[in-house]
Amino acid sequence: MSEALIVCESLVRIYQTGSIEVQALQGLDLVVERGEFVAVVGASGSGKSTLLSILAGIDAPTAGRARVDTWDLLAMTRRDRVHYRRRTVGFVRQQTASNLVPYLTARQMVDLPMTASRTPARVRRDRSMQLLETLGVGACADRRPGQLSGGQQMRVAIAVALANEPHVLLADEPTGELDTATSGEVFAAMRDVNRSLGVTVVVVTHDPAVSGQVERTVAIRDGRTSSEVLRRTATNDDGDTHVIAEEYAVMDRAGRVQVPREYREALDLTRRVRLTLEADHVTIHPDKA
Ligand SMILES: Nc1ncnc2c1ncn2[C@@H]1O[C@H](COP(=O)(O)OP(=O)(O)OP(=O)(O)O)[C@@H](O)[C@H]1O
Numbered sequence: 001m002s003e004a005l006i007v008c009e010s011l012v013r014i015y016q017t018g019s020i021e022v023q024a025l026q027g028l029d030l031v032v033e034r035g036e037f038v039a040v041v042g043a044s045g046s047g048k049s050t051l052l053s054i055l056a057g058i059d060a061p062t063a064g065r066a067r068v069d070t071w072d073l074l075a076m077t078r079r080d081r082v083h084y085r086r087r088t089v090g091f092v093r094q095q096t097a098s099n100l101v102p103y104l105t106a107r108q109m110v111d112l113p114m115t116a117s118r119t120p121a122r123v124r125r126d127r128s129m130q131l132l133e134t135l136g137v138g139a140c141a142d143r144r145p146g147q148l149s150g151g152q153q154m155r156v157a158i159a160v161a162l163a164n165e166p167h168v169l170l171a172d173e174p175t176g177e178l179d180t181a182t183s184g185e186v187f188a189a190m191r192d193v194n195r196s197l198g199v200t201v202v203v204v205t206h207d208p209a210v211s212g213q214v215e216r217t218v219a220i221r222d223g224r225t226s227s228e229v230l231r232r233t234a235t236n237d238d239g240d241t242h243v244i245a246e247e248y249a250v251m252d253r254a255g256r257v258q259v260p261r262e263y264r265e266a267l268d269l270t271r272r273v274r275l276t277l278e279a280d281h282v283t284i285h286p287d288k289a
Pocket residue numbers: 015016017022023024042043044045046047048049050051
């Protein structure tokens with residue numbers, strides 16, 4: 001495997017409820033490099049939360065391969081899982097309130113995971129204040145969740161998730177319950193954490209304002225990564241900068257690529273297509289036979 005921080009290959013997660021089997025992930029491939037900020041998008045039920053729960057060490061895959069840093073997520077013991085969740089990943093859930101403890105102050109909540117990992121009191125004190133300040137909620141350190149706005153609660157939740165200096169921050173719809181302005185602030189705070197602390201961020205979102213601002217957006221369809229959009233800034237001859245977004249189809253290790261439905265429908269591509277290899281590209285032709 002490469003040196004990427006997160007590598008998922010042919011990842012499968014099947015949920016069995018009674019006699020009904022749901023294939024939430026059906027051979028998903030995903031590679032995330034260290035320091036990246038990646039958005040995961042997709043229709044409801046496409047498997048985004050399942051992917052995030054697996055990466056967070058909360059849920060275990062049924063088959064395939066998944067590695068985060070040095071951890072093989074399919075071969076972890078219970079003990080490994082506790083260690084992994086405490087040290088390697090920080091997880092923020094969509095429901096802002098469910099990330100927080102109602103009777104603790106922001107400072108006490110950031111302190112909690114560090115106490116669990118036996119961090120000395122002095123380091124805990126300094127680090128909780130530093131994190132709350134980095135996330136722009138230093139002034140709220142002594143407030144309880146009920147005394148915080150939704151955006152402040154989410155920023156405190158991110159500080160809690162980062163308490164033990166994880167390599168990865170995973171966030172499931174962190175701006176889902178927030179208005180546009182507040183969600184912009186939360187997103188900016190996550191960006192800041194990504195840049196200033198070097199934390200790799202994977203965020204599930206329905207919010208185009210979030211997915212449109214990151215360098216890479218991964219789309220999941222029916223439990224598989226179907227396409228990626230890469231964004232970069234370019235400067236034209238007049239010195240104006242603008243963002244160029246290019247969509248790529250994802251190819252798995254076996255060389256399988258999903259052709260988007262619009263393309264298939266436009267050229268009536270159905271069961272069989274003809275491929276030709278050109279000097280620097282491959283073309284797909286409809287089956288005229
Ligand atoms: N614990 C579970 N038991 C049974 N089925 C489940 C379970 N969790 C998820 N599923 C099913 O797996 C599929 C993928 O669900 P998942 O929550 O990962 O999708 P999602 O893309 O995050 O959706 P949303 O955007 O609505 O949150 C769905 O069909 C869902 O019903």
